[in-house]
Amino acid sequence: MIRRVTLDLPRRFFAKMSQNSAAAPTKTSKLQVSLKTPKGTKDWADADMVIREAVFSTLSSLFKRHGGVTIDTPVFELKEILAGKYGEDSKLIYDLKDQGGELCSLRYDLTVPFARYVAMNNISAIKRYHIAKVYRRDQPAMTKGRMREFYQCDFDIAGNYESMVPDGEILSILVEGLTGLGIKDFKIKLNHRKILDGIFQVCGVKDEDVRKISSAVDKLDKTPWEAVKKEMTEEKGQTEETADKIGEYVKLNGSLQEIHSTLSKDPVLSTNELAKQGLEEIASLMNFTKAFGVDSYISFDLSLARGLDYYTGLIYEAVTAASAPPEGASELKKKAKSEEDDASAYVGVGSIAAGGRYDNLVNMFSQASGRKSNQIPCVGVSFGVERIFSLIKQRHASAAIKPTATQVFVMAFGGGKDWTGYLPERMKVAKELWKAGIEAEYVYKSKANPRKQFEAAEKSGAPLAVILGKEEYLEGKLRLKRLGQEYADDDGELIDADDVVKIVKQKLLSLHEDGVDEVTRLIKGI
Amino acid sequence: MIRRVTLDLPRRFFAKMSQNSAAAPTKTSKLQVSLKTPKGTKDWADADMVIREAVFSTLSSLFKRHGGVTIDTPVFELKEILAGKYGEDSKLIYDLKDQGGELCSLRYDLTVPFARYVAMNNISAIKRYHIAKVYRRDQPAMTKGRMREFYQCDFDIAGNYESMVPDGEILSILVEGLTGLGIKDFKIKLNHRKILDGIFQVCGVKDEDVRKISSAVDKLDKTPWEAVKKEMTEEKGQTEETADKIGEYVKLNGSLQEIHSTLSKDPVLSTNELAKQGLEEIASLMNFTKAFGVDSYISFDLSLARGLDYYTGLIYEAVTAASAPPEGASELKKKAKSEEDDASAYVGVGSIAAGGRYDNLVNMFSQASGRKSNQIPCVGVSFGVERIFSLIKQRHASAAIKPTATQVFVMAFGGGKDWTGYLPERMKVAKELWKAGIEAEYVYKSKANPRKQFEAAEKSGAPLAVILGKEEYLEGKLRLKRLGQEYADDDGELIDADDVVKIVKQKLLSLHEDGVDEVTRLIKGI
Missing domain, CATH: 3.40.50.800 (Anticodon-binding domain)
Known part of the structure; x- marks a missing residue:
């Protein structure tokens, strides 16, 4: 529906032309503007827009049902607010040009602005939802809903509560949200950063290497173990033995009960302090996921690591069959021209909702701004609306949907x-x-x-x-x-x-x- | 509610700190981040957010009632799309940093992206509404709802229709929108660019000077005639005589009937081709504003010029008592320190809704992109929600409004x-x-x-x-x-x-x- 005309021609022309419309270009003029939206962005209209608004409305109702209040933060934040929160992905942040005054960046997610808001206003407890656009200078795959400008629909619970109680409700919200949008065949991959860090410790990874080894493990959903192992040993300085030990752990997955039981019996891991804490939390969580009737959706998967720096506890990602790359993706990728504008042919939809616990982020802001320490643990989930939208669109034609309300x-x-x-x-x-x-x-x-x-x-x-x-x-x-x-x-x-x-x-x-x-x-x- | 701590301290620090939270600053550390939102922006929360959402919902219902469909365009556009559309205000556009790839700017309004959308998709007729944020690097006056990031709620009618029919409906929408939000004591200042340009012609302004003289006249709502005259003669090269003649015309205001009749009888103006066209259009418009019962709100005001370059016909602005600067504003402004962060003390709320006809903008895009000419006349109105919000807030306390929906x-x-x-x-x-x-x-x-x-x-x-x-x-x-x-x-x-x-x-x-x-x-x- 959206047509694109990419004309790579001198800029500045249009400014001149439009100052005096009598000077509109003649047919021989070679100066032109590109009539398109920036790369990785698109216009929404017609039935698509009606469907997307209905998705937002379904999710807002869900969030309100759980006692959520909504906030709205600016599209850009001070650059220093975003710095150092996103690990290797920080390179994807959009900066505003320095036109005098403060240096700002477009928000990369809604989580960091939320933590900034909580710290700035000394809030001790809040359940907030936020439906808004975020920005990432990533390789777009438009038909898979992977874009540079896209919406996130976030629900987060901040406050000092009994262990795993809010986490259990967030998992219930994740399930209610997806099933409410007609998505039934998904699973929630779940892991615990403390267990993962415990595994890295007992396998011999030094503390300062943990985050970068974690981000290597995070690639396992799209990369075979051999390549990840190579990254660990050749690029990230781990021994063959350490990598192999990690390999044994991260291939484990199954129900919460199964993996909890396996790890609890592990003679090495069960003595590690971090892993012990993580396993205790998983044990509490099992009571709550059962009460909410959501445990059948959950797969405890030790290969899930999540790229972002700020997670400190439970982490999870909802995936469907469409999440994985299509068959032969790596061959397709090799064949794609380097100037390829869109990666849709060789990537999957990716995770359709994801989140985790981040207990230090608010305090990081409080302390860095010179205020007194303010430890506000948080846990949340983010729904990827564009990706979910691409699944809904596959269901059947939306031709019957009229965009006007005229009666x-x-x-x-x-x-x-x-x-x-x-x-x-x-x-x-x-x-x-x-x-x-x-x-x-x-x-x-x-x-x-x-x-x-x-x-x-x-x-x-x-x-x-x-x-x-x-x-x-x-x-x-x-x-x-x-x-x-x-x-x-x-x-x-x-x-x-x-x-x-x-x-x-x-x-x-x-x-x-x-x-x-x-x-x-x-x-x-x- | 929103507290600000402005600490002008070295950046970069936070990035380092957060990579390792064990390195959190000690009490003696002098490295800090500013826990604030960027200048001219704010967080919305609690009852304010509930009220604002209700305002949006009221306006969307209104727009749907008039057959509107909604679209969503990206927050940033290619820089060349925005270039040359905003006259002297172009300096207020936010640019994105050049990080490789296309040069982009944050949208300044929703009108130019709409025209780009219509041209890009070869649309021949659409009534669209769009509620979204726009960005202007202007001096903020936060308590007056004048911000750098703010929402616009726009309704526009594009298409080749009988003269003034859509314009009449837009004026009805303006009145329905404001009265629907409990604002009763407003008036709509209305003028016609063709009449104004005709006046400039008969007063002796050269064609190439028309837009800059127009933008001088536009300042009459906050600046006395003497200062505007000085700008015309000393800065913008007009003769004393020309300025005085202009001064006689632009002081006219009254009902559509009165001013239409006065101008039609003017022996000089009534022979000017542009002015004649404008007056004919006003005559048609009077039938429609009467049918819609909105003429009592309208004041035909020849001093209204509107700053933007793209208007070609009818222009209008809704103002209330709060729109004007407070008494003694210029003294207050002089007293304000130059580093003053906010202009609330010495500016008014400004216009609370505004718009006009822009018949060439879509075609400007079609032609500049090398397509065939595509003349799609447009007319629209934009509601300034933050400004309207500041009026609603003055009515009575919003303490009784609960932000959660919990039952x-x-x-x-x-x-x-x-x-x-x-x-x-x-x-x-x-x-x-x-x-x-x-x-x-x-x-x-x-x-x-x-x-x-x-x-x-x-x-x-x-x-x-x-x-x-x-x-x-x-x-x-x-x-x-x-x-x-x-x-x-x-x-x-x-x-x-x-x-x-x-x-x-x-x-x-x-x-x-x-x-x-x-x-x-x-x-x-x-």
Whole structure:
């Protein structure tokens, strides 16, 4: 739908041209602008936009159901606020140009701005949700919903609470969110940073190497073990033996019960302090995931590491069959030209929701700003709406979804030399309907013929027409008619002009009382 | 509510610090980060956020009522797309840093991205609305709602239609929007670029000087005529005589009828081709503003010029008493320190909604991109939500507005050595309520005493409690109780646990059927 014309031609031209529109380019002009959106971004419109708004509305209702309040932070933050939070991904941050004043960057996620907000306002407890755009200078894969500008829908719980209680509810929210959007065949890969760090310790990784080894492990979902091992030994200075030991642990996955039991019996790991703490937390968590009825979705997967620096406890990612790269991805990638604009052919949708616990981030801000220490543990989940959207779109065509809300089309029929077309009169009727909250349109033309008006009405998707007949209107009457092919022969009913709002309202109520609309059907997958 | 700590200290520090949280600063450390949002931006939260969302929802409903569809464009555009559209205000555009790849800028308004979208997709007709943030590096006045990051709520009609028909509807939308938000004492200053340009021509301004003289006239709402005249003659090269003639015209204002009649009788102006076209359009418009019943709001004001380059026809601005600068503003401004961070003391709220007709913008994009000419006339209006919000906030305290939607607080009461606190059981009950779409919370603690649970419930603002009594729960019973001071002595009713969803739903229906909530009351000013 979105067409792109990429013309790599001198800039500056347009500024000059538009200062004086008489100087518009002639046909021989070679100076042109690119009529496109920036790489990795797109316009949203029509049925796509209606579906996306319905997804947002479904998720906001979910978040409110769990006691969430919403906040809105600026799209850009001081550069220093974002610095050092994203590990190897920091290179993907968009900076604003230095035009004098503060140095700023576009937000990379909603989590760091949230922690900044909590620290800045000395908040001790909050459940907040935030649906907003974030920015990453990554290689885009547009049809897989991997973009440079994309929405995140986040729910986070901040506050000092009993261990794993909020974490359990966040996992329930993750499941409720995805199933509420008609996604049933997903699993939640779950791990614990303390257990992972404990594994690295007992395998012989030095403390200062832990984060970089963790980010090597994080690649296991798209990279075979041999390549990851090579990265650990050749690039990241680990011994063959250490790497092999890690390899044994990270291949473990299964239910919470199974892996918890396996690790608890492990004679080496069970003596490690970090791993012990992590395993105790998993034991508590099992009570809560059972109470919420979500344990069947969870796979305890020791290869999950998550790239971001700030996680300190539980980490998780929801994946579906579409998350993995397509078959033969690495061959496809090799074949792709280096100037390839989009990676859709050789990447998967990736995780569709993810999150974890980050207990130090708020305090990091409090301390770095010279305030007194303020330890506010946090846990949250982020839904990747564009990725989820790409799954919803695959379900079935969205052709049946009309982008306007128009309910009534106001028309006038007449003829003869003295026929004015009743334009101001149509406006008056429309205004009455608007005042009563009813969506109404009319054709922007004094004398529009009936066919043109019916065509416009059909395009709007309105189910009802209110017709001003040349003679009838003078007698204080309007004609109310159902629209649509099946009512072509129906002349409708004559009503008193004074009753139009009342009668239209009744008619619309009776039209809409039967069931589920197309958007709901599409997003809930029913 | 938003506290700011501005510490102008070396950057880069935080990046280092956070890589290793063991290296957190000691008390003697002088390296700090500023815990604040960038200048001219703020966080939105609590009741403010609830009110703002209600304003958005009111305006979206209005736009949908008029057949609008919504689109979403990226926050940044290619720099060349924005170049040359904003006259003297172009210096306020935020650029992104050149990090390789395309040069981009944050959008300055929603109009230029809309025109780019229409041209790029070869759209011939659309009524679109767009509620989104825009960016201007201007001097902020936060308490007056003048910010560097702010929302615009735009409705625009693009397409070749009969003269002034869409313009009339846009003016009706402007009035419906403001009155729907409880703003009654506003007026719409209206002018016509063609009439204004005709005036400049008959007063002797050269064609190439018209836009800069127009932007001098635009300052008349905050600057006395003498200063504007000086700008015209000393800075912008006009003769004394030309300036004086302009001065005679731009002091005219009154109803559409009055000014239309005055100008039509003007022997000089009535022979000018541009002015004649403009006056004919005003004559058509009068029919439509009358049909929509909005003419009493309109003041035809020849001093209105609007700064933006792209307007070609009707222009308008809605103002209230708060729009003008406070008394003695220029003295206050002189007294303000030059490093003053905020201009609230000496500026007004400004216009609260504004717009106009721009018939060449889409074609400018079509031609500049090397496509065939595509003349799509447009007209639109933009509501300044932050400014409107500052007026709504003045009406009365928003303390009564609760930010959460929570309806039910799930509690457990018991005691004794064997008392578990029923935490997983409370979770199960909450989950049942969530599944039924009911907003529910509980305390994140195994053994919470009754007082703590009631306090948390009160904080959430939930009207109902579902209580798991130690013995009652084992018998399959739950207790349903109204919350609030006036029900302190009410023990509630015992219900079957199996019926909890059904009974809670009934109860909530009966609680909410009586009338208007606090948010609606506040934003509609009732």
